[in-house]
Amino acid sequence: QVSQDGLSQDLSESVPQLPGEILITDKEVIYICPFNGPIKGRVYITNYRLYLRSLETDSALILDVPLGVISLVEKMGGATSRGENSYGLDITCKDLRNLRFALKQEGHSRRDMFEILTRYAFPLAHSLPLFAFLNEEKFNVDGWTIYNPVEEYRRQGLPNHHWRITFINKCYELCDTYPAVLVVPYRTSDDDLRRVATFRSRNRISVLSWIHPENKMVIMRCSQPLVGMSGKRNKDDEKYLDVIRETNRQISKLTIYDARPSVNAVANKATGGGYESDDAYHNAELSFLDIHNIHVMRESLKKVKDIVYPNIEESHWLSSLESTHWLEHIKARAIQVADKVSSGKSSVLVHCSDGWDRTAQLTSLAMLMLDSFYRSIEGFEILVQKEWISFGHKFASGNLHSLLSEKLGI
Structure with a gap:
């Protein structure tokens, strides 16, 4: 189920969820997979992770990336970009991965996703707490x-x-x-x-x-x-x-x-x-x-x-x-x-x-x-x-x- 603002109402059905983790947004994207090429999917951004689930039945794919792994978020392509899947976001990770997502040019979908990722991947620069202080998990060892x-x-x-x-x-x-x-x-x-x-x-x-x-x-x-x-x-x-x-x-x-x-x-x-x-x-x-x-x-x-x-x-x-x-x-x-x-x-x-x-x-x-x-x-x-x-x-x-x-x- 999806609410009027496009957010999945039951996060647990779509994304693994830690105590204290909340969904910020989700969008339909094209993931430019370096191995299999473009894959249509839905990306979910919480206050802890970026989670992609493919929508194609013949290409089951899941990406689960903690936001703390992200080192850089950049826009690729401009308003005049005409090439297929040339407009979107390029995400550099600290574990040597590069993730590329193509988005639709209309509706400011890229701008929204860019601002949310930048805000939650670099929380201290935006007066937000680190997720470590929001996590409500209970551990046996102190x-x-x-x-x-x-x-x-x-x-x-x-x-x-x-x-x-x-x-x-x-x-x-x-x-x-x-x-x-x-x-x-x-x-x-x-x-x-x-x-x-x-x-x-x-x-x-x-x-x-x-x-x-x-x-x-x-x-x-x-x-x-x-x-x-x-x-x-x-x-x-x-x-x-x-x-x-x-x-x-x-x-x-x-x-x-x-x-x-x-x-x-x-x-x-x-x-x-x-x-x-x-x-x-x-x-x-x-x-x-x-x-x-x-x-x-x-x-x-x-x-x-x-x-x-x-x-x-x-x-x-x-x-x-x-x-x-x-x-x-x-x-x-x-x-x-x-x-x-x-x-x-x-x-x-x-x-x-x-x-x-x-x-x-x-x-x-x-x-x-x-x-x-x-x-x-x-x-x-x-x-x-x-x-x-x-x-x-x-x-x-x-x-x-x-x-x-x-x-x-x-």
Whole structure:
């Protein structure tokens, strides 16, 4: 049944429905299927999903796309378009799909669908709540309690006589993008940490992410030092990194992995940032991992999309994948971090500029390789909460829920 305004009266008969999900509109469209060509169907848009059901008996097709998967909605064709199915909408998804819908030119059907999709796919830009806060589903597990930082550090055998847990950031006064619970060297006082914070971008000091259960090498993370063009030094920061090195008597130097290309790190000096120099950090060894910024990564991802959607050429699959350089960017460097720690050669400090993008990629992937707990469902949940969410990765910006023009990402 359909009401006078064209909305299906019984949503449950047409579209799977979550508690709190409501139908906004439904329209007859032509779906330009990349595999089977044009298919006549009806598209339903709720406050959670775009749902297409084909109307052709010989071509049963269903598309179920959460609106949060949509990254871009564009109009295709104009009022003077004459080609068949040339007037409609082109929808780009974050899962590499492109959905194209042809609509009738009369009756403003495209404009209505464009405005509704734009409004509900990017709710924060239109003063609407995310569906997560409208969803009335009941769950057996309270997701907010899955990650307990103190318990996770205890699982790793911390605190011990070399490392302590500090609550210096419990009110987020030391660093507003760091978690409330931090693990730092036992010999370092909270006052020392406050002095060190002044020399690290956004006060993101070096803190422990993971400790090897046998050789006691550690993975640390932080942001870039505030060296600037004048080559400023900070004795407290230099001493702090030396204390980190001395937590394990087996190593003579602390390995610092700067995720950026060296030219980018040098350029950051112009804006007050920079990297650890040999002159200032005698007992550290700095390596640049040459992971490029988001623009290069996005171009690499675009190449991946081109080879997997809509069709895959099996005969050229491996060579095509290699040409994208997608796996190279992060995988090889994460292995480098994991190998350095597992071999017992050195403890590792990882940073990029702010320490919440490339840094999190490297620490979390290395921890996945080194610790089987993180390869369980519960462990992976804890890893994401710990290394990404609690350490300030900008998921909201990268997911594009709020700013249509901001093309960010991991």
